[in-house]
Amino acid sequence: MxxxxxxxxxxxxxxxxxxxxxxxxxxxxxxxxxxxxxxxxxxxxxxxxxxxxxxxxxxxxxxxxxxxxxxxxxxxxxxxxxxxxxxxxxxxxxxxxxxxxxxxxxxxxxxxxxxxxxxxxxxxxxxxxxxxxxxxxxxxxxxxxxxxxxxxxxxxxxxxxxxxxxxxxxxxxxxxxxxxAKYTTDQVVAGMGYAKVVRSIYPFAKVKSIDFSKAEAVAGVWTTLDVLDDDERTVRFVGTPVAAVAAVDAKTAEHAASLIEIEYEVYDAVVSFKQSRAATEANAEKSFREKAKGGLPVPSKWNGNTRSYRLSLTSNKGFRAGRTMRRARASGDDFLIDKNFYAGSHAHTPLEPHGALAHWQGDKLTLYASTQRIQQLSDSAKKRYGLSDSQISIICDHVGGGFGAKGNDYPEIWIAIDLAKKSQKPIRLILDRGEVIAYSGHREETELEVGILSNQNADFKAMGMEVYNNGGHAIDGNAATIAATFYPAWPQLVNDHAVVTHQPPAKAFRGPGGINGAFALESVVDEMAYKLDIDPLELRRKWDTHPQDQQLFDYLEEVPAWQVRDRVKVDKGRYKRGVGLAMGHWVHLYMPGAEVRVTAGQDGLSVESGIQDIGQGSRTLLGTALAEAFGMSVDDPLIKIKTGRETDLASPQTGGSRVSSSVYPTAQDAARQVQAQIASALSTKQGLQNVSHGPDGVIHSGGTVSWRDAISQLDGEVQSVATRGRDAKGIGLTGMLDLDGTGLYMGLGPSTSAQITEVEVDTRLGKVRVLRTWSAVAAGRIFLEEAARSQMYGGVTMGIGYALYEDRQIDPATGHTVTLNLEDCRIPGIGDMPEMEVVFMPEGFDHVTGGGVGIGEVSMVPVAASIANAVYHATGWRPTRLPIRPSDVIEGVR
Amino acid sequence: MISTVQEATNLSGEYLAGGTDYMDRLRHHLVNENSIDLNGLSGLDQIETEGGKTYIGALTSMFNVAQAPHIRQNYAGLAEAAGGLATPQIRQVGTIGGNLTQATRCQYYRHPHLECTKKGDASCGGRDGYHPYGVVFDNGGCVAPHPSTLGMALYAYEAQVEINGADIRPIADIYGDGSNHHRDHLLGKNELITKIILPAPVAEKATYFRSIARARAEWALVECTARLVIDGDKIQQAFIAVGGVAAVPLRLPHVEAALVGKSATAESFADAAQLAAEGANPLPQTGYKVPLLVNTVEETLIRALG
Structure with missing residues (x-):
């Protein structure tokens, strides 16, 4: 042809x-x-x-x-x-x-x-x-x-x-x-083969035997592997990797994989959330729940398949709050609102599938991987294969999205490396879309029980929140814990419960726990405002007096759509418009040990870190930190940015909005240290007097040498590695907590956001259209405004998908994920986009090194809640389930 | 390269036209890999008129059906259906014949480990499982609605299909009553749709509309094609077809009967649309589609009037 x-x-x-x-x-x-x-x-x-x-x-x-x-x-x-x-x-x-x-x-x-x-x-x-x-x-x-x-x-x-x-x-x-731009999926190594994973088709079973003989007999098959990672030879969710095959091409690998015969002893599984919540201690399957990974290191107890913390992490005056709520319930207090909410599961589904290409040359490993954690993956790989620093090289120049789905060392990376080792050939393993959606990352499904008590003076009396999280075969969920940070001054008793099921494990997904908790809490706060006949924005001003958040309210109060809003509309028209408000909080995380190297030589300036760019603009952010310090543009040919490779530098993984705050100020520190070295070198070389330096260059008694000129006169290179360090303020108990074993610290003060959304509800066809959004964010100094704005748009977009369209579903009889492709996993399209306005409020983070924190998570936290509140304002019907599908609207709005 | 219809129909295998359905099912191992490529058949991608009727070659792309001035002017309900389905990129590639004979979009069909009657399994996995996109006129077997938007639109046009360049049948004959839960259409292995035949145009108010959750590019929850022939302010004739609600596209003769003789007003549309759900017996998760069906028919009638 x-x-x-x-x-x-x-x-x-x-x-x-x-x-x-x-x-x-x-x-x-x-x-x-x-x-x-x-x-x-x-x-x-x-x-x-x-x-x-x-x-x-x-x-x-x-x-x-x-x-x-x-x-x-x-x-x-x-x-x-x-x-x-x-x-x-x-x-x-x-x-x-x-x-x-x-x-x-x-x-x-x-x-x-x-x-x-x-x-x-x-x-x-x-x-x-x-x-x-x-x-x-x-x-x-x-x-x-x-x-x-x-x-x-x-x-x-x-x-x-x-x-x-x-x-x-x-x-x-x-x-x-x-x-x-070359992504992991685009990488080619001469002579490489292709791999396919064979996964459990049962949610709970013992693998009795695996017969590879038919697969191995296929021409073009290079090697097969037993990859079941369990000492009891048991699978606990559909999709557990059991075996793998590598072959000369993808088609042969797929064909051979279908010939691998696995004999199972099938057990009764607890697939559905409801079924697992109903389990008692007597009928709980102990090894199943004990094998579930994840969760914060907090004392906990099991009841059936449900694991609860012995003490709540963020409750304030919990005992009093509990007692107050019980009494209010008993007396039928007029100012008590108790409501149950449900937030469905949705998949991260980054458009670049998970994948890796592993290439052993002797005892040296070159690994191309789509990951949010190059440095951590490198450390794990070195440990797993006994490699020294010089024996591993990781290449990850571009990542086609992650959103948390590539925030762990997912098993397929190890399978690719193992197959490459066994076959002594380069092996590429790329997941298909069904594998990405079903097994490689989704947000947990949650049931949220929220109560809030006020009085005729609109005081915040107490809040109670019990959240049940179906994270599949994982200890997962922190919606109540995050929700308690919204109005922290008031008595509240919150608890997160992890309900374990025989479903694929959930993974942290943009604003984990934040967005579902906000949906429930901000819905009842909204409802209380109506009950008290107070403007919802005024009520939040009263309950959340933190100056950082007051500046958000100042902006939102001026939003025209909010100013003209009236009482809940009950007009009979088909199209009903409404506006809704919600708050969002996210913890402020950073990596104190993060290191950045800046090098200067005749050929220019370089900045190096082992971070990865998953689309948030971290490469540009790092380069800008260097360029700014030298009074240059990031596009200047002298500026070189080295990211996307494993390095000897401690580098943060992407997740939890930690990267900007970890590397931006660090890069500027390193740049300043290098400037001192350049000034000193120049002074020695040219015998300058009274030498100092500033943004423009090296200052001496005879004038100023621009950085550009100073660099061109260097003999050899000068370099410095700076470490971020801890913030001077805010190292309390939580600040000392290394949250996930990667040197992640929680700083003082949350990043916060608030959003007003205007919707139009078509009551005839059950359709909710988001017309406009106004988002105000307080995360301190924004290092890279255009990228941050884009990231905000992204958070709002994803929040719209979560609120209205995305619905990951499991077949209850078999435990198989039903919504395996992008036509059933309905993510928002361009036609679903409202006009968006975003403002950044700079105040509130002077105590943080660099003056600003990340916004990746907080961008998404209030979105679903503000949409739900807008739907209520438009129709008088309060959504209690996400996503808000046409079926819900048709049944809800009569 | 196959160049005649007879050559194609003498072969054993599966027909490959635009390929948008075939290639997707190929990845799910749901095709006969012995494909019979129809791309070499000449003359089947044309739109022609003869004796007042319109003949659309089965290999005409959806894009061309939607854009053709003759179709837009005379068969607006069909043009809008062809322009409103799938995505711009798929409409460029997919053909009208392929759209009529495409396989179900049920998740259980494409899933390698779930049961589906259309794959030959004895029972339907979705019936006790996940089926919010399922039918509201349930006949006890497969729960998935028929996927062909154009098939539904052609019901409203009382179109015919030409098989193997000779045999002419009403469009409804290729689908039957939906009681065969193993088939998406009833054409035999050696039967190939070669043309779609539309009756002579009439002065009509017609449109197509689909109810979906997002703005665009989504399989219809409920869809409808409505044609009204109006004299003065009285409806002389009405043709209403709906999709997304049954195993095959449906005509709604009782809705049509309720419209004929009435004034073309919002009130008469609303009254007639109420009858659309007569006889509905929804599944546990498709109850919402009963009011949605009524409302979608009403909406389509209002839009048809313009």
């Missing part, structure tokens, strides 16, 4: 039924085209065939015969100029992790060409863009930037801007809009 791709002629030998995406990626080597869902739902594989956008995952390769194909790599002119749409994506930050970007850019270019041909350089509406891009999904939530980019491009804003003059907000933007 002959095809022209990007103006180059190709001739392909086609396998029967080959898909276009495989030919483009594997045979032509054009890995900018991404394979994500394989079902046409996400559009990451979009290519242009004769100028028309098509999903190459569903396109038979034979359809490319004689055709002209353009992939993301093919839009540059011979002079290297990018297409206006590519430039617009860079300038308007229409991307984060970048994994969906090639598909969006291709669909966007097809739209741009059609639009400008028909309408000239005019601005298309958001709705017109949404219709054209309905076949593309972005999990990071870069949609605001994508709208802005396409509008600007269609208006001709980039027609005459040379690529070199495009100002982008992340240093790797150009690699992401051209398809050059």
């Amino acid at each position: 002959k095809t022209t791709i990007n103006q180059k002629e190709y001739e392909f030998d086609l396998q029967p039924n080959a898909a276009a995406v495989d030919v483009i990626r594997d045979q032509a080597g054009l890995t900018g085209t991404k394979f994500v869902c394989g079902a046409g739902a996400c559009g990451a594989c979009t290519v242009l065939v004769e100028g028309n956008p098509m999903c190459s995952c569903l396109l038979p390769a034979s359809r490319l015969d004689g055709k002209r194909v353009t992939t993301i790599e093919g839009h540059q002119t011979a002079e290297g100029e990018l297409h206006p749409v590519q430039k617009a994506f860079m300038a308007h930050d229409g991307l984060q992790c970048g994994y969906c970007t090639p598909g969006f850019v291709n669909a966007g270019i097809a739209f741009y060409e059609t639009w400008t041909k028909a309408n000239g350089n005019t601005k298309p509406s958001r709705d017109t863009i949404a219709a054209a891009l309905a076949g593309n999904l972005c999990r990071c939530g870069a949609y605001q930037g994508i709208y802005a980019a396409l509008q600007a491009a269609c208006e001709g804003a980039f027609d005459n801007v040379p690529t070199s003059e495009v100002v982008s907000h992340r240093v790797e933007a150009i690699e992401k809009v051209t398809g050059r």
Whole structure:
């Protein structure tokens, strides 16, 4: 078959039924085209065939015969100029992790060409863009930037801007809009083979035997492996890795995997949340619950399959709160609200699947892995395989999203390394979408019982919250613990209970415990405001007097939609509009031991850390810290940023909003130390007098030598490694807690946010549409405003998905995940996006080194609650379940 | 490369047209891997008129059905259905013939370890499991609604299909009454849809509408095509079809009868739409679809009037 791709002629030998995406990626080597869902739902594989956008995952390769194909790599002119749409994506930050970007850019270019041909350089509406891009999904939530980019491009804003003059907000933007950025899935090592994992199809069973003989007899199979990691040879959830196979190609590996015969002794499983909550101590299966991992190191007790803390971590005056609530319940106090809530599970489903490529050369390991923790993975691997520092190299330049799903050393990494070791060949193991959704990360399902007591003076008397968390086969859940930080001054008794089931283990997922706890607590606070006939914002002002939060209220009070809001609407119209408010808190975390190295030499300045960029902009953040200290731009050719590799430096994992606060001030410290060294070297070399230094350069009695000139005169290199250290203030008991064994500390004071959301509820069709959001965030100094704004948009976007669409479901009879793909795991699309406004409040973090903390989690915490409160304001019906599906609205709003 | 219909229908295997359904099922090992590629058949991607009727070649892409001025002007309910399904990228690739014969979208069908009658299992795993997207007219077998939006729209147009370039049947004949829980359509192995035949256009108010949770690109919870022939302010004829509610697309003759002779007003639409759910026997998780069906029919009628 002959095809022209990007103006180059190709001739392909086609396998029967080959898909276009495989030919483009594997045979032509054009890995900018991404394979994500394989079902046409996400559009990451979009290519242009004769100028028309098509999903190459569903396109038979034979359809490319004689055709002209353009992939993301093919839009540059011979002079290297990018297409206006590519430039617009860079300038308007229409991307984060970048994994969906090639598909969006291709669909966007097809739209741009059609639009400008028909309408000239005019601005298309958001709705017109949404219709054209309905076949593309972005999990990071870069949609605001994508709208802005396409509008600007269609208006001709980039027609005459040379690529070199495009100002982008992340240093790797150009690699992401051209398809050059290499993710783990794109890495190729000569002679590599492909692996497939065989997983348990039962939720609870003993593996009696594994017969590899038929698989091993298949031509092209290199090796097989028993990978069941359990001393009792027992599986405790569907999807537990049991065996694995490596072969010459993916198809052979998959075929051989299907021939591995596993004999099980099947036990009765406790699959459903309800069933497990009902279990008693007498019928609990002890080894099952004791094998469950996770949870904070706090004294706990089991009752049935439910594990509860012996003392609540964050209750305030707990005894009094409990007694007050009991009495109020007994007397039927008018100012008591007791309500039960349910928040469903949803999957992280980062668009880049989990995966690794392991390559042993003698006793040296090169590992490509999609991970949120390069440094921690390196440490684990060294320990596991007895490697020294020089025997391991990890490469993770770009991560196509994680959101917590890649925040552990997931088993498939070890399986890839083990298969590579056994076969003595490089082995690539990439998970399919079903494996990503079912086994590789989801938020726990929770039932939340909340009570709140006030009085006629609107005083906060007491709050009680009991949360039951179904984290599958894991000790999971902290919604009550986080919720208690919202109004900490008042008496409250909160408890988190981990309910263990035979389901795949949940993983920490953006704002873990924060968002479901906020949904329940902020719903009842809202309800109390109505009961007391007080503006919900005024009630929060009264109950949350912290100056940091008062500044959020000051901003939100001025939001026009809030100012014109009236009482709960009970009009008879079909469309009902309402606005809702909710607060969000997140703990402030950082890594005191985090180290950053800055090096200066004649060829420039470099900053190095073992952090990874999962789309939040950490690479740019680190570079900016260095550039700022030297009075330069991060795009300056002198600035070099070294991340995405394992190093000798202690480096934070990405998670819990810890990275910015851990490395930004540290990089600036290292930069200042290097500046002193440069000044000293220059002084010695040139015999300068009265030498000091400042942002502009080396100051001496004869004037100032700019940093640029000073560096160019260095003989050899100077360098310094700075360590972040602990904050001077705020090292209390909680501050000393190394939360997860990676040197993670909790600092003083939470990051907080508050959001107003305006919704429109179509009561005829049960549809909730989010029209506008206003988010105010207090996280102190924002180091990189554009990236932070994008991250906020992403948090709001993900919160909308959680509140309205996303619903991960397990078949109760078998324990299998039912919603295995992106058409059933319904993440928000561009057409679901409201107009968003974000403001950052700088006050409140002067006591923190660097003056600011992360926002990744807190961005998402209030979203679902504010949507639910807006639905109540619009309809008079209070949602108590997430997601709020059309079925709920139809049944709720009568 | 196969070049004639006869050649294709003499082969044993599975037809491959646009491939959007086939390639997905291929990844789930739910196809006959011996694919019969129809891409070489010429003349089947054209829209033509003859004797007042319109003939749409089965290999015409959904994009082309949706964009063709002739279809947009005369068969708006079909054009909007073709333009409103799936995603822009899929509409470029998928064909109208493939849309009519696609496999169920039930999660239990594509799951390798769950039971499904459409895979040949004796019972339906979704019935006692997860089925909020299921039918509201339950006939005791498979709980999944038929996925073909265009099949549903063609019911409202009383379209016919041409099989193997010769045999002409009403569209409803290729689906039957939904009692065969092992099949998505009733075409034989050697039967290939070659054309879709639409009756001569009439002056009508027509539209297509789907109820979904998100803004776009989602399988319909309930969908409807409505056509109204109006003289003065009286409805002379009504054609209403719905999808997402039964094992096959449904015509709603009792709703149509209730509309004929009435004024085209919001009140008469609301009254007639009430009848849409007559005989509904929803599953435990599809009760919400009963009011949604009524409301979607009402909404479609209002939109048809414009």
